[in-house]
Amino acid sequence: MLARPPVQTTPISAHALPGSIDLIGAPMPFGRNAEIYGENEPADYIYKVISGTVRTYKVLSDGRRQIGGFYLPGDMFGFESGDMHTFSAEAITPAKVLVIRRSAVSALAERDLSVARQLLVMTGHELAHAQNHLMLLVKTAQERVAGFLLEMAERAQGRNEVELPMTRQDIADYLGLTIETVSRTLTQLENSAAIELSTSRRIVLRNRGALHRLNS
């Protein structure tokens, strides 16, 4: 089911001065696990997370799920090179998401070079992320989990304490592991004093050096 934004009555984008893509579009709330869009649906919108966390994923024919990425407040998602979505998107937690017409962005980009540049920058970031992710998937379980924790810490403004909004299953499906392996690996990292699990969702990085070394 495609998420439709509320009907836009006032043409905000009409007066939007050269600047930011996210000036056009409508905020929409999604509940936990609500679908934002599905794989193979027309990619008529791009999205920006206002609050909450979003995951994109694909399900293989045998039921395995691969998560493409986690999107935190401020992140944009839903970019596609074709006109269909190649991943699905769901809210992990209750989330507010800005929904932006792709055609409006395209039109704006035609007139405003800075918007065109922004689009390219964001697509470039998605590319860099996919390449990093790809590198994770050929590593050992310890390296993948360490890499994941470092990524999350980095995105949490480099703080050492990270609150994970996603389940072990989400992490496992992001890293191409099972929940058991993720859980065991976190326990190992805790035993080796690299991290501390104050609760199962709140993780303190005690020894980034060790994590980076694992991350090869």
Added chain:
Amino acid sequence: MLARPPVQTTPISAHALPGSIDLIGAPMPFGRNAEIYGENEPADYIYKVISGTVRTYKVLSDGRRQIGGFYLPGDMFGFESGDMHTFSAEAITPAKVLVIRRSAVSALAERDLSVARQLLVMTGHELAHAQNHLMLLVKTAQERVAGFLLEMAERAQGRNEVELPMTRQDIADYLGLTIETVSRTLTQLENSAAIELSTSRRIVLRNRGALHRLNS
């Protein structure tokens, strides 16, 4: 991406009419295994394969190599979201490569919307490729090899007979497997009549359906 001082150095691009990025730049020959650029070098150029095949790759601290992609004639590579290369690039076979100043492309994109669009399209293709590649890396050995063969066949204008320019080691490093597993898997696929190895480098797809099914 491509945020650079718009210094206009090449007079050629000054007359280049709206159109194709690859109108500017110089062709350069590279021998087998010659380096085109290295990871962490400044990304001052983008590249277009004229003839031959190119691989991009990263080497992890313990010596494992991960190949990011194979580039065939007509393909462009070297796009980066930062100003450094995050992968290295080498010629797999003797190759001719068009070398294009990034600053020239940026400058052109500022004046010519179609060039800006082209840049976005190509970055989008790289993104789509990385995402496909990523999906391969969480599958079984059979699925990875089948997916690789289908990708190669598709890029060879959909022909059923594919001449592979790369070694088993290259394939293994692309798929996150060992050469032994790649070799054994190809043998299995041959035994199950899905493919035929007329020589070790020339592969005939006998049963695409079976390969697609494996590819999940």
Added chain:
DNA sequence: CGACCATTTGATATGGATCAAGCGATGTGG
């Protein structure tokens, strides 16, 4: 308190890695 869900921990199985050897094609120097 009891039900449910997420997480951890334990025991066993297995797909692919590793170690090892052999084979065929290609190229080179004598």
Added chain:
DNA sequence: CCACATCGCTTGATCCATATCAAATGGTCG
């Protein structure tokens, strides 16, 4: 033109990291 070295590929035997199967623990909410 042959002998031999080299390189890419295949095949076999064994090992091991992670998956799978199973159960217990903990945390949350009605």
